[in-house]
Amino acid sequence: MRRLLSVSLALSFAFAAGAAGAQQFTLEGEMSSDEFAAAGLDKLSPQERASLDAWLRREFGLREEQVREEALAQDKEERRGLFERDSREPIESSLPGTFTGVRGPGFFHLENGQVWERTGSETLTVRPIENPRVTIKPGMISGWYLQVEDYGTTFKVRRVE
Helix, strand or coil: CHHHHHHHHHHHHHHHHHHHCCCCCCHHHHCCHHHHHHCCHHHCCHHHHHHHHHHHHHHHHHHHHHHHHHHHHHHHHHHECCCECCCCCCEEEECCCEEEEECCCCEEECCCCCEEEECCCCCEEEEEEECCEEEEEECCCCCEEEEECCCCCEEEEEECC
């Protein structure tokens, strides 16, 4: 039971140590001598402490890498159409509220939080539609095009947020 408590406490400190660099981490270096003793880690042999330190580095190093990869993937998804030029995946969302068409310059504020500015001169007048679905696709050569559900007209747009 004491060992389980020791390992539980060690895990708490190991997670915090991930930012400091997985290779330099040791429990003894991260904890005060009082904390180290209170956790019962001073009763471990040097080999047991080294084994525990190595396990913590391995375990939390892998988790840190997984978290980093997930954050990068989420960031890439959020940037689509904004700074990223190589994305070819369509973006699907909706326009919250009542949509009556497009005339003149303007912005599209999507439900997913993205904001797109109209850069073309196309127009579209429709009966009022509530929360229409939209698809934004990359053009063949450059730019992005927004299309409102059930209408063939596309609008050249660029992402501003």
